Amino acid sequence: MKWARHRALQARFFAGTWLNMGSADSAEIAGLAGYDWALIDLEHGSRDHRELAHQLQAMARFDTAAIVRVPVIEADMFKQVLDLGPAGLMIPNVETQEQAQTVMRYARIPPLGMRGAATSxxxxxxGLQYRRYLAEVNDNLLMVAQIESALxxxxxxxxxxxxxxxVLFVGPTDLGIALGLDGDPAVPAFRAALEKVAAAAAAHGKLAGSLVRNAEQAKAYAALGYRFVALGSDRSMIVKGMAANAAVLAELGGGR
Structure with missing residues (x-):
């Protein structure tokens, strides 16, 4: 287990990417590329938790922290995912303090929470490091709450x-839709929402984070104080790369 929570909280900038394809190959490439963290997406990804172990195994030899986005806030889901040993969890659409407290009860083992532990x-x-895991996990699991709604x-x-x-992690697409805004930091009204999240994070010693689409957005978020930022996904990079190469070849062939 390579814990990353304290490294993330102390970092000047913690750089990540998104893994949508459910592919161990993509996970390994993210580690080889040198990202600080990679998000394995069980909410909008192409696969489910049955492929999760293979992705975690592919990333295990790297310092890249494997964070898993769960699809729902359910105790059984948390238990199944955490039994596989990710460095952290991302929780979609956290809307209230009570919901955030429930998240922490499901993620932590007693006495701080209610998650059951198994020895193997x-x-x-x-099981070879069972006692060590029990001693470390409550303090070392990185927990990311997504802010994706007006509430x-x-x-x-x-x-x-x-x-x-x-981490307070803005879901720019969903939050933009919920606010009736273009989820772009260049839009003043949406930038004001981003500033509110960043201020809340700073006031409580937490990180502000988001997923960005390009280098310009990454710089804009960093200027607002966002230090936990992912740029692109395996799926989007393949789409863009294939489309660009196909366009080059189509031009050589007379265009299509």
Whole structure:
């Protein structure tokens, strides 16, 4: 287990990417590329938790922190994912302080939470490091709460105050839709929402984060104080790369 929580909280900038394809190859490439973290997406990704172990194994030899986005806030889902040993969890659409507190109860083992532990699962090296895992996990699991709705934005200060929530992560597409805005930091009204999230994070010693589409957006978020930023996804990079190469070849062939 390569814990990343304290490294992330102390970093000047913690750079990530998105893994949508459910592919161990993509996960390994993310590690080879040298990202600080990579998000394995079980909410909008192409596969489900049955492929998760292979992706985590592919990333295990790298310092890239494997963070898993769960699709729902359910105790059984948290338990199944955490038994496989990711460095952290991302929780979609956290809207209230009570919901954030529930997230932490599901993620932590007693006495701080209610998650059950087993003695032979991957998170503890199949039991070889069981006692060490129990001693470390509550303090070292990186927890990322997504702010994706008008209600979540309204309650962002209270969500940030919850012990154990480390990152307030804006979902720009969903938050933009919820606010009736273009989810681009260049839009003044949306930038004001981003500033509100960043201020809440800073006030409580947490990180502000988001997923960005290009280098210009990455710079804009960094200027607003966002330090936990992902640029692009395996799926989008393949789409863009294939489309660009196909266009080059089509031009050589007379265009199509």
């Amino acid at each position: 699962t991957r998170n503890s090296d199949y 979540g934005l309204a309650n962002v200060e209270a969500i940030a105050a919850v012990d154990g929530i480390d």
